[in-house]
Amino acid sequence: MTAWDRQAANGSRPRRESVDLSDHPDLVVVYLGFRVGHWQGLKALLGIGRGLAQMRRERPDGLLAHENLVYGLTHIGMRQYWRDLESLEAFTRSDPHKTWWRDFGRDPAGNGFWHEAYRLSGGMEAIYVGMPRRIGLASFAAARDPQGPFMTSRQRLAA
Numbered sequence: 529m530t531a532w533d534r535q536a537a538n539g540s541r542p543r544r545e546s547v548d549l550s551d552h553p554d555l556v557v558v559y560l561g562f563r564v565g566h567w568q569g570l571k572a573l574l575g576i577g578r579g580l581a582q583m584r585r586e587r588p589d590g591l592l593a594h595e596n597l598v599y600g601l602t603h604i605g606m607r608q609y610w611r612d613l614e615s616l617e618a619f620t621r622s623d624p625h626k627t628w629w630r631d632f633g634r635d636p637a638g639n640g641f642w643h644e645a646y647r648l649s650g651g652m653e654a655i656y657v658g659m660p661r662r663i664g665l666a667s668f669a670a671a672r673d674p675q676g677p678f679m680t681s682r683q684r685l686a687a
Contacts, residue, residue, distance in 0.1 A: 591619070
């Protein structure tokens with residue numbers, strides 16, 4: 529039983545705690561979501577599940593933490609903490625991510641995907657593909673096509 533569990537069990541005042549991020553000046557936090565829009569999307573979702581299981585087993589260089597999230601019955605997601613943008617980019621350019629993203633881009637099968645990235649050193653960026661409604665940063669910020677100098681995460685973070 530953790531200290532958090534003991535506090536909850538005995539009704540004592542909860543422990544208040546913060547974090548010291550000084551050892552992680554290049555930290556990148558990424559939120560991701562996948563929305564099943566059609567029954568065929570379950571196949572893509574299973575592919576993501578296999579990739580996530582592989583990620584947990586192999587722990588890519590630079591991945592500090594990974595947490596699964598549930599946004600709704602047909603909308604799942606995750607939050608990841610990366611040491612720096614370079615390690616995140618290296619992961620996205622390798623399998624299984626590279627292959628999944630390529631295949632999803634060719635045929636999303638009526639499903640939606642999104643991510644938002646936040647850098648401790650400054651900058652935020654997002655991409656939304658096939659989402660039925662605007663969410664996250666898109667729920668209040670103006671839309672912009674991810675083309676030209678706004679095509680990659682790195683370029684969007686610098687914009």
